[in-house]
Amino acid sequence: EPEVTQTPSHQVTQMGQEVILRCVPISNHLYFYWYRQILGQKVEFLVSFYNNEISEKSEIFDDQFSVERPDGSNFTLKIRSTKLEDSAMYFCASREEIYTGNVLQPQHFGDGTRLSIL
């Protein structure tokens, strides 16, 4: 079964450095998402992306964050100048359509990248 893959599984970065988290969505999917989960907290929506532009973003997704689909297969999340509070598990998700007929299409999640900021 096709999967969403995320790399790396664990990223350790010095505070203030830029980090890029990579995701390869399922190949025929059109909608892409990033979520994050700070340890012990809820999984939080960051951003959704469709047709090469952001369709929705949360308050968390400030100017330090950006997303890109550079080459038609990868979907990246960049954090420009990392802060300690950016330490979290970051999940990428994708889905083909929102609906097929009346059937809701689920978001398929990757295994996550654990980001540790030192």
Next chain:
Amino acid sequence: GEDVEQSLFLSVREGDSSVINCTYTDSSSTYLYWYKQEPGAGLQLLTYIFSNMDMKQDQRLTVLLNKKDKHLSLRIADTQTGDSAIYFCAESNSGDDKIIFGKGTRLHILP
């Protein structure tokens, strides 16, 4: 704002039924989900229910929705060691892009 709450831990003996409960605040929630996360893995959609349904059954899983009380439950019949995981309750509006998650309930299976 929207919020989803669930208890953090549940211990159940192997073979018994597990019931994981969840409450949500958004009265316009249209879809309610249960996701499963095994150690080191991503979020796997187990099942979802439309807000106009009261119950949905899928093999060992039964989802009950009390829309008046904004209460959702997941029952796992004949709980097995492989059911040991974190179970996330979640909701969205009209199949919206954004899914709102609870903190997750860690299900521990006792021998």
